[in-house]
Amino acid sequence: MTRWPLPEPMARALELAREAAAAGEVPIGAVVVKDGVVVGEAHNAPRELTDPTAHAEVLALRRAAQKLGSERLEGCDLWVTLEPCAMCAGAIVHARIARVYYGAPDPKGGAVEHGARVFEHPQCLHRPEVYPGIGEEPAAAQLREFFAARR
Amino acid sequence: MTRWPLPEPMARALELAREAAAAGEVPIGAVVVKDGVVVGEAHNAPRELTDPTAHAEVLALRRAAQKLGSERLEGCDLWVTLEPCAMCAGAIVHARIARVYYGAPDPKGGAVEHGARVFEHPQCLHRPEVYPGIGEEPAAAQLREFFAARR
Numbered sequence: 435m436t437r438w439p440l441p442e443p444m445a446r447a448l449e450l451a452r453e454a455a456a457a458g459e460v461p462i463g464a465v466v467v468k469d470g471v472v473v474g475e476a477h478n479a480p481r482e483l484t485d486p487t488a489h490a491e492v493l494a495l496r497r498a499a500q501k502l503g504s505e506r507l508e509g510c511d512l513w514v515t516l517e518p519c520a521m522c523a524g525a526i527v528h529a530r531i532a533r534v535y536y537g538a539p540d541p542k543g544g545a546v547e548h549g550a551r552v553f554e555h556p557q558c559l560h561r562p563e564v565y566p567g568i569g570e571e572p573a574a575a576q577l578r579e580f581f582a583a584r585r
Numbered sequence: 586m587t588r589w590p591l592p593e594p595m596a597r598a599l600e601l602a603r604e605a606a607a608a609g610e611v612p613i614g615a616v617v618v619k620d621g622v623v624v625g626e627a628h629n630a631p632r633e634l635t636d637p638t639a640h641a642e643v644l645a646l647r648r649a650a651q652k653l654g655s656e657r658l659e660g661c662d663l664w665v666t667l668e669p670c671a672m673c674a675g676a677i678v679h680a681r682i683a684r685v686y687y688g689a690p691d692p693k694g695g696a697v698e699h700g701a702r703v704f705e706h707p708q709c710l711h712r713p714e715v716y717p718g719i720g721e722e723p724a725a726a727q728l729r730e731f732f733a734a735r736r
Contacts, residue, residue, distance in 0.1 A: 485647050486656045486680035487638065496636050505637045520703045521675025524696070528672060529637040542708055545675070549708040550701040552671045557693055557700040 443467050443513035444535065444569040450477040450490065451515045451576050457482055461576040464490035464514040466498035466507065466531075473510065474498030490514060491522035495529045506530045515573035517544030517566065523552035526562055533563045537573030594618050594664035595686060595720040601628040601641065602666045602727050608633055612727040615641035615665040617649035617658065617682075624661065625649030641665060642673035646680045657681045666724035668695030668717065674703035677713055684714045688724030 440448070443465045450463025454477035466474035476493030480486055491514050499505050511533040512526060517540040526534060536546070545552045546564060553561050591599070594616045601614025605628035617625035627644030631637055642665050650656050662684040663677060668691040677685060687697070696703045697715060704712050 480656045480679070484650050484654060484656050486650055486658070487643050487647055487676045488656075489679075492638050496638055499635050499637055503635060505631045505635050505639075507637070519675055519679075520671050520696070520701060521679060522672075524670055524672025524675060524701075525638045528631070528640075528670075543710070545671070545701070545703075549706040550671060550675075550696070550703045552696075552701045555700040559694070 440569050440572075441513070441535070443472065443511070444515075444537065446472065446475065447490075447513045447515050447537070448569060448572050448576070450475060451573065454478045454490070455576065455580050461580050462490045462514065462516045464494040464512060466494045466510050466512055468498075468502070468507070468510045473501045473507075487521065489519065489522050491518055492525050495525055495531070499529065508532070511535065512562075513568075515569060516540050516577070517546050517548065519543045520545035520550045520552055523550070527552065527558060527560045530560050531562045533565065535565045535568050537567070537569035538577065539566060539570070591720050591723075592664070592686070594623065594662070595666075595688065597623065597626065598641075598664045598666050598688070599720060599723055599727065601626060602724065605629045605641070606727065606731050612731050613641045613665065613667045615645040615663060617645045617661050617663055619649075619653070619658070619661045624652045624658075638672065640670065640673050642669055643676050646676050646682070650680065659683070662686065663713075666720060667691050667728070668697050668699065670694045671696035671701045671703055674701070678703065678709060678711050681711050682713045684716065686716045686719050688718070688720035689728065690717060690721070
């Protein structure tokens with residue numbers, strides 16, 4: 435339980451993650467927000483879409499780019515329930531996302547505060563501001579329940 | 586000039602890179618091969634597709650997954666003209682690509698032998714075999730000419 439209301443975009447990302455679980459996908463959700471308005475959202479869907487790149491973040495970024503008519507999402511924020519992997523962190527760089535808010539850390543697959551630490555290299559051509567831990571408990575609980583049910 | 590004939594998939598990737606340049610995109614091409622047959626190919630197209638994730642590798646992997654009906658591309662090789670970035674290296678991991686052959690190194694944007702070195706972390710859940718330098722000279726020349734023409 436969190437002790438204060440979750441920011442709306444993270445609440446929505448958690449809802450999308452629940453939809454992913456219901457569809458048999460690992461429960462991860464992502465929302466792209468510009469000026470307080472959702473411009474792209476998605477849940478994790480590699481199985482549904484037969485697409486190894488169909489993580490929630492990549493899909494949400496692609497949808498936002500379509501909606502805004504630009505491959506650069508300047509001034510946009512990404513909210514995602516789990517620490518992004520290397521692929522998604524790289525996509526966040528290419529999209530020029532201003533701020534990344536994520537829920538649970540991912541010591542195994544994450545590449546922001548773990549592993550490849552994509553934003554921390556001198557070559558990284560765009561560094562978003564990063565705010566971890568918002569919605570961590572419900573996001574981690576969803577993942578635990580999902581994997582417990584498959585064991 | 587290379588001193589021996591290029592393997593066919595790299596020659597095709599270079600041809601795709603030329604198509605990218607003709608379309609005003611950074612000249613990078615990628616080909617996915619399974620059992621000697623091309624199952625996905627693409628050139629870099631973020632502007633054309635208004636998609637920050639539309640690198641040659643991501644598009645070629647997505648097309649191969651569609652063609653083979655599986656988000657895991659086991660036993661497939663990826664041929665690409667430039668060292669993959671963090672996003673593409675991550676996608677290669679998710680797709681379980683067996684072997685990556687790339688042309689030119691990319692000290693600025695690459696994440697295989699530079700920067701994030703995505704395949705080198707203990708957390709990396711799948712490590713492809715990596716063969717750099719095949720087609721390096723023509724790949725680098727295409728990029729040099731492209732950027733020289735825009736200056």
